[in-house]
Amino acid sequence: MGDEADFELRLKEVADKVTVALDQLIPPASGPEADLMRAMRHAALANGKRMRPFFLLETGAMFDAPEKTLLRTAAALECIHTYSLVHDDLPCMDNDDFRRGQPTVHKAFNEATAVLAGDGLLTLAFKILASAETHDDASVRVMLIERLADAAGARGMVGGQMIDMLEEDSPRDLNTITRMQRLKTGALISYATEAAGIIGRARELERNALAGFSNDLGLAYQIADDLLDATGDETAVGKPLRTDEIAGKANFVTLLGVDGARQRVRLLAAQAKEHLAIFRNKADILLQSVDFVLDRTR
Secondary structure, eight states: OHHHHHHHHHHHHHHHHHHHHHHHHSOOOOSTTHHHHHHHHHHHTSOOOOHHHHHHHHHHHHTTOOHHHHHHHHHHHHHHHHHHHHHHTSTTTTOOSEETTEEOHHHHSOHHHHHHHHHHHHHHHHHHHHSTTTOSOHHHHHHHHHHHHHHHSTTTHHHHHHHHHTTTTSOOOHHHHHHHHHHHTHHHHHHHHHHHHHHTTOOHHHHHHHHHHHHHHHHHHHHHHHHHHHHSOHHHHTSOOSHHHHHTOOOHHHHHHHHHHHHHHHHHHHHHHHHGGGGGGGGHHHHHHHHHHHHTTO
């Protein structure tokens, strides 16, 4: 129980650090654009687990990478993730009213403001990474920007969202759902460890191990999310549940069943841990993060 409590505390500490960084990077504004900034802050500063920044910061710590660089990169990554949630919640997509325990942006403001708030967070992410404050080596900054563009774009997160929107025209089988989630959810989780490796000057063998770890963990995380959606408590989660079931969408639970989905998560979790073996005890926190994902399925 001690390890679990320590991990939860570590997770909260990182989330708080990222929230403070975002608070500074998205300052309140006055004038005609004030509502836009308020909407961006409404989305970005809401309570959240900040798992992607957590993976980035904890992976970077294994290489003794500079915390300021890691934190700014983590904040940029969280801007991308938050923008995707703002747009995902819109009526033209998933049409959700609550996110992170509060009204979604289009409910708290309006649809047009939500679209623009997402746009603002997306572009802010690249401004953060382009700044010399993030890293004094321009080649590192360019690499971080290029890889984030890939992870967030048509061959990454946005591509996965497009596959998600196409179900009515093409019902999803297990292979399609796996590909969709490796892009929609997994791409940004993979970026978290990849960016940490770039900043920490990881060796090729280490980068490959991190890629394998994040690939398996990202898929396990999504299956755990599907299990939570099917079996969780809406009040505890802070957003509507059974959304795929209500929309008639296939996911890992509808295709594999609850027991089958749990078994798949356990397999992916074991594989994720194997990838970390080369880091030995330096990877203790990342190993605990795998157990955290497993706990969400119970």
